[in-house]
Amino acid sequence: xxxxxxxxxxxxxxxxxxxxxxxxxxxxxxxxxxxxxxxxxxxxxxxxxxxxxxxxxxxxxxxxxxxxxxxxxxxxxxxxxxxxxxxxxxxxxxxxxxxxxxxxxxxxxxxxxxxxxxxxxxxxxxxxxxxxxxxxxxxxxxxxxxxxxxxxxxxxxxxxxxxxxxxxxxxxxxxxxxxxxxxxxxxxxxxxxxxxxxxxxxxxxxxxxxxxxxxxxxxxxxxxxxxxxxxxxxxxxxxxxxxxxxxxxxxxxxxxxxxxxxxxxxxxx
Amino acid sequence: xxxxxxxxxxxxxxxxxxxxxxxxxxxxxxxxxxxxxxxxxxxxxxxxxxxxxxxxxxxxxxxxxxxxxxxxxxxxxxxxxxxxxxxxxxxxxxxxxxxxxxxxxxxxxxxxxxxxxxxxxxxxxxxxxxxxxxxxxxxxxxxxxxxxxxxxxxxxxxxxxxxxxxxxxxxxxxxxxxxxxxxxxxxxxxxxxxxxxxxxxxxxxxxxxxxxxxxxxxxxxxxxxxxxxxxxxxxxxxxxxxxxxxxxxxxxxxxxxxxxxxxxxxxxxxxxxxxxxxxxxxxxxxxxxxxxxxxxxxxxxxxxxxxxxxxxxxxxxxxxxxxxxxxxxxxxxxxxxxxxxxxxxxxxxxxxxxxxxxxxxxxxxxxxxxxxxxxxxxxxxxxxxxxxxxxxxxxxxxxxxxxxxxxxxxxxxxxxxxxxxxxxxxxxxxxxxxxxxxxxxxxxxxxx
Numbered sequence: 001x002x003x004x005x006x007x008x009x010x011x012x013x014x015x016x017x018x019x020x021x022x023x024x025x026x027x028x029x030x031x032x033x034x035x036x037x038x039x040x041x042x043x044x045x046x047x048x049x050x051x052x053x054x055x056x057x058x059x060x061x062x063x064x065x066x067x068x069x070x071x072x073x074x075x076x077x078x079x080x081x082x083x084x085x086x087x088x089x090x091x092x093x094x095x096x097x098x099x100x101x102x103x104x105x106x107x108x109x110x111x112x113x114x115x116x117x118x119x120x121x122x123x124x125x126x127x128x129x130x131x132x133x134x135x136x137x138x139x140x141x142x143x144x145x146x147x148x149x150x151x152x153x154x155x156x157x158x159x160x161x162x163x164x165x166x167x168x169x170x171x172x173x174x175x176x177x178x179x180x181x182x183x184x185x186x187x188x189x190x191x192x193x194x195x196x197x198x199x200x201x202x203x204x205x206x207x208x209x210x211x212x213x214x215x216x217x218x219x220x221x222x223x224x225x226x227x228x229x230x231x232x233x234x235x236x237x238x239x240x241x242x243x244x245x246x247x248x249x250x251x252x253x254x255x256x257x258x259x260x261x262x263x264x265x266x267x268x269x
Numbered sequence: 270x271x272x273x274x275x276x277x278x279x280x281x282x283x284x285x286x287x288x289x290x291x292x293x294x295x296x297x298x299x300x301x302x303x304x305x306x307x308x309x310x311x312x313x314x315x316x317x318x319x320x321x322x323x324x325x326x327x328x329x330x331x332x333x334x335x336x337x338x339x340x341x342x343x344x345x346x347x348x349x350x351x352x353x354x355x356x357x358x359x360x361x362x363x364x365x366x367x368x369x370x371x372x373x374x375x376x377x378x379x380x381x382x383x384x385x386x387x388x389x390x391x392x393x394x395x396x397x398x399x400x401x402x403x404x405x406x407x408x409x410x411x412x413x414x415x416x417x418x419x420x421x422x423x424x425x426x427x428x429x430x431x432x433x434x435x436x437x438x439x440x441x442x443x444x445x446x447x448x449x450x451x452x453x454x455x456x457x458x459x460x461x462x463x464x465x466x467x468x469x470x471x472x473x474x475x476x477x478x479x480x481x482x483x484x485x486x487x488x489x490x491x492x493x494x495x496x497x498x499x500x501x502x503x504x505x506x507x508x509x510x511x512x513x514x515x516x517x518x519x520x521x522x523x524x525x526x527x528x529x530x531x532x533x534x535x536x537x538x539x540x541x542x543x544x545x546x547x548x549x550x551x552x553x554x555x556x557x558x559x560x561x562x563x564x565x566x567x568x569x570x571x572x573x574x575x576x577x578x579x580x581x582x583x584x585x586x587x588x589x590x591x592x593x594x595x596x597x598x599x600x601x602x603x604x605x606x607x608x609x610x611x612x613x614x615x616x617x618x619x620x621x622x623x624x625x626x627x628x629x630x631x632x633x634x635x636x637x638x639x640x641x642x643x644x645x646x647x648x649x650x651x652x653x654x655x656x657x658x659x660x661x662x663x664x665x666x667x668x669x670x671x672x673x674x675x676x677x678x679x680x681x682x683x684x685x686x687x688x689x690x691x692x693x694x695x696x697x698x699x700x701x702x703x704x705x706x707x708x709x710x711x712x713x714x715x716x717x
Contacts, residue, residue, distance in 0.1 A: 027427075151445070155442075155445060155446070155566050156560065156566065158568070158572050158575065158576075160575075160576050160579050164445060167445075168448065169444060169445055169446055169447055169448040170445070170446045170447075170543055171446065171447050171448055171542075171543065172448040233540070234537075234539075234540025234541040234542075235541070236540065236541045236542065237541045237542070237543055237563075237564045238541075238563050238564060239541065239563075
């Protein structure tokens with residue numbers, strides 16, 4: 001049943017991507033509205049699947065890579081739906097939906113319900129959830145950064161096309177970038193703290209400087225510097241866009257590294 | 270009864286001719302009254318803008334109607350000889366005249382497609398005709414319909430969406446950099462007309478803080494008063510660049526007033542917050558290399574013009590949608606006009622009467638039970654006689670007045686009194702829409 005819901009979700013998200021890509025090229029409100037509707041439907045399916053998975057199994061939630069990625073994808077779509085309906089920013093879907101889709105596909109590629117930590121450590125799911133929420137913030141910042149650079153380039157090159165009118169104003173994107181990091185950062189901080197706590201309970205030390213932990217701490221410092229840089233020396237606009245793109249690319253690489261190494265997710269971020 | 274339009278526009282006549290044709294307001298009443306005194310002219314309206322002079326009239330016969338309106342043109346504009354005037358006139362009748370009015374009101378026939386003033390001008394023309402009592406049932410309906418068609422075109426197509434003037438294009442581009450203009454500061458360098466216009470547009474779109482600098486400090490004081498802004502000394506304005514989110518430059522200087530370094534410094538002071546620069550001066554006053562400064566967005570007059578050209582193309586594409594709307598509405602209007610014809614009304618009234626007789630007879634006869642054939646035919650005869658006598662007067666009046674000026678009024682009245690089906694199209698929604706239109710925003714792009 002859960003698998004069926006996941007498949008539905010994938011199909012719906014993919015349709016949503018096609019529709020929003022169509023909206024990127026054509027001036028048609030119907031396309032953007034149907035993309036939103038399809039994504040909304042996909043989100044419902046996804047919610048059912050997640051809920052069924054979490055409630056149906058005896059396991060604690062979100063300790064496998066599969067669940068964590070699925071949750072990440074779900075939160076991204078949630079952010080998209082909220083921003084698109086409240087701000088009328090439908091074009092966000094063109095960028096966020098593919099990301100959510102990829103995350104969910106990667107979750108499907110690793111469907112093994114391999115619990116990476118001993119299930120009696122009930123705190124682990126808190127660590128994973130918080131870290132994933134932090135990552136959602138960075139992902140949105142990443143998307144805002146990409147949109148910023150696109151709009152910036154269009155304006156600089158004085159190309160006024162369909163895209164210029166669909167992409168939001170630069171300062172809106174910059175603010176979205178800043179707010180996403182501001183929201184993501186505390187989650188990441190708490191995620192790392194609870195991770196350290198779990199590590200203390202399992203391994204007896206808060207920080208063992210394994211690659212995952214090291215990279216998590218590096219990521220944390222990176223975003224701290226990005227935030228401080230904005231406030232003190234004006235790392236905003238184009239610079240902030242570049243930094244958040246680099247930052248998120250780094251986060252993705254860490255994920256890949258952890259997964260390919262075969263280690264569990266919950267020992268890293 | 271026929272609707273005709275005779276006139277000339279920017280498409281058929283040069284401005285030298287058009288400007289000679291405008292009837293001043295003081296003479297408008299006389300002209301309108303004279304228009305409807307020509308043979309065969311029942312109703313008339315005179316639409317004049319800087320791009321067109323047109324007479325819309327309801328006439329008995331198309332041929333004589335054209336001739337009468339042409340005579341009106343020639344006799345109203347004695348300064349012009351008929352030979353000079355007539356070759357520029359165009360005329361249409363019936364559905365084509367209706368379509369023309371709808372297209373004109375919807376700004377599809379304008380020099381700049383989608384410009385908003387024409388709607389107000391049609392309204393003014395209509396009000397003048399109403400004031401001087403030269404319209405009747407048909408023109409009233411037609412013009413109100415034209416106004417509602419124009420409103421529909423505006424809401425259902427994007428014909429008027431994008432900027433087609435330089436000053437407005439500046440605002441449109443500013444909104445691609447800043448989402449909320451109200452907290453932004455504009456610095457106006459120089460007193461060029463276009464920059465002033467752009468500043469006014471920006472203020473209309475929420476900008477509250479305006480800084481002004483010109484070489485002549487008295488002039489900048491005056492402008493500061495006009496825009497409720499602050500005047501700053503010209504000698505030191507470069508130091509204030511960092512305060513400006515939007516810079517509008519339009520001076521007569523023959524060299525660059527603002528260089529790359531000035532802007533670089535400003536962006537630095539602004540902690541990389543974007544700065545939007547518009548240079549409408551020719552020769553340019555802002556060094557074009559400013560475009561290489563990160564977070565500075567410079568547009569010169571050519572960039573704005575290019576932007577406008579693209580918007581115009583977009584409007585032309587949207588115009589196709591608008592044409593379809595017009596076509597549909599012309600069909601509706603023709604249906605209404607047809608309903609005003611006398612024969613169908615008489616037939617409809619006759620049918621309605623027969624139906625009432627039949628229904629009532631059925632009821633009465635079933636209550637009376639078995640009647641002899643004679644009694645039965647007497648009852649039937651009485652019912653028919655009452656109805657026929659009652660209606661006789663209406664039929665006679667309708668037939669007699671059908672060709673008179675007020676004919677359509679009587680037809681409409683009969684349709685309403687007897688609740689005939691064809692009167693469905695006469696409900697009041699259109700006038701409500703027209704009233705809403707009165708309140709519609711018509712900010713101006715080009716002067717009348």
